[in-house]
Amino acid sequence: MKSEFMNAALREARKGVRANDGGPFGAVVVKGSRIVSRAHNSVVKTNDPTAHAEILAIRKASCRLGRFNLSDCEIYTTSEPCPMCLAAIYWARISVVYFGCTRADAAKIGFDDEFFYRALEGRARKSEKRVRSIQLGRKGCLELFRAWAEKPDKVLY
């Protein structure tokens, strides 16, 4: 069963590569014994840098199930999720991720997942270009946080 789900993710990835939609990555979201959604990397096709297989599969699954909490789902992906996708998996409350290749494998064919993990952990090398991060206007933003905290009809996610 598990290898069938991984094969479905791999078929999606192959489809994306054939169509030149983006990198060689596919993912499926599974609930019980059923595939809820399938997606492949579409960064190039859609000009969307966030259109990774896992993000698209999560968005489709949430849309189909009509909820943002996918805690009863698992995700199968042909490569170890990048930090964007892994954090998306956390936000979706997915419990298990099955992955094929590793971030080191992805680095070998030219993808930056490994560097981004290092950058987020504050371990980027001096030669690597980090995003500059500057704090600004905290006061006004905090006021909104306080207003939200006191909001009786807020929905947590």
Added chain:
Amino acid sequence: MKSEFMNAALREARKGVRANDGGPFGAVVVKGSRIVSRAHNSVVKTNDPTAHAEILAIRKASCRLGRFNLSDCEIYTTSEPCPMCLAAIYWARISVVYFGCTRADAAKIGFDDEFFYRALEGRARKSEKRVRSIQLGRKGCLELFRAWAEKPDKVLY
């Protein structure tokens, strides 16, 4: 100028809170002196766990500019980006992020950004629920990586 851009992000965030679209977060993508896109957290409205302000603003900006590389853009966000959004900023090659509140401020009003940073860095506490990560079927996935590496018409991003 910079505080005007942050104010625009804050106005977006307020709009989202008023409409109950999601958490109290807004973002704008800026190119030179022009706002390219504005967005606010819409997780609750769209049932999409990835619909954070920064992700939506990046997707809109990429769509409007017709490219996945936003290296000539900056992003203003009312709160320090979560790891999903920070990695998206890296993938979009945005050079600078201006943020208002911190991840610690967000934790105080009930958001998990800080925990997710710890989890991705392997520093989650024992009491915190981590995503289980299981490797499976690397061989087939690696074959696709190799095929992609040899593909003459691939587009890197």
